[in-house]
Amino acid sequence: MAKAHKTIQPPGLERALDRLEHLCRAHGQRLTRQRRAVLSSLLSAGRALSAYELLERLRPEDGKSTPASVYRSLDFLMTLGVVHRLESTRSFIACEHPEAPHWVQFLICRRCGQVVEAEDERIAAATERLGQRLGFALDQRVVELTGVCEGCRENAARH
Amino acid sequence: MAKAHKTIQPPGLERALDRLEHLCRAHGQRLTRQRRAVLSSLLSAGRALSAYELLERLRPEDGKSTPASVYRSLDFLMTLGVVHRLESTRSFIACEHPEAPHWVQFLICRRCGQVVEAEDERIAAATERLGQRLGFALDQRVVELTGVCEGCRENAARH
């Protein structure tokens, strides 16, 4: 039996889109149809998508999406903190902790592609400390830990 | 006055290439002209290079390098641990701690491009712990901290 994806369905999706609207107002930014569609699509995918996978998923609804416009929407959503980019897989994922604008870490299963978003205080503190020790004023922290998740290891164990 | 780059000159370069030779023997791998040239080029650049920048630098010496072959050499050198890839800048850099095959972190100055390779025990421990807590058997850890280095902040301060 296939692993259940944590696809966000309404009303979770509704709530997230409401939150997006409030964030836009708060930042004096415009909430456009495409921006809503991009976040919505990422949320209902329930996993990380490449920009072009996302584009594929938008096309049925909105045939005139282009790479440039998808990237623009993604950039926008990233500045609001509701979407993150995974550097090591060149993909994008909806944020699971949108209330807390803290530094996050990602755990990525190289087998099933599952991505877990974490907010580990020790790692946050340790990276900050390292930055200070080496004289860096940090403004971006990429922490992406790749391996095999528990479920996949169990599956592998029973062949 | 411009910041001095830590370009590796002979005999540092010689030492690194000797080390590469020993590593290849130890792993039963072939040491080819291109592999030597790629590491050498990265070392004397003294900074991170994209695969295509590297290609440019190889061409004068070896006009028949191609993207594919450069990527192959880079992959090879990465498996030996003498080169690292920076995911957040899509570039490659020679390893500064080639003796210790530990997990490393990178601090990247977004102003001058300087990259500092660190080996922080706290971060290593904290990431390992997080992986265990969430059930991941980790085999790759990308920790890339971007900000502004001390030198660049000082320069900016005096306009």
Add this chain to the structure above:
DNA sequence: GGGTATTTGATACAAAGTATCATTAAAGGG
């Protein structure tokens, strides 16, 4: 509903990375 600044669409392109297969060369043994 109309005015305006922002966003999008369209097009074209740049940068990064990979697949395939014939040819070349590294390393070990004679």
Add this chain to the structure above:
DNA sequence: CCCTTTAATGATACTTTGTATCAAATACCC
């Protein structure tokens, strides 16, 4: 030193990922 074997490279073409530009459309405020 040459020969052989196996691995790596060269050549070619292609895929994926990301951007620049500018005219047309639309979200938001009044």
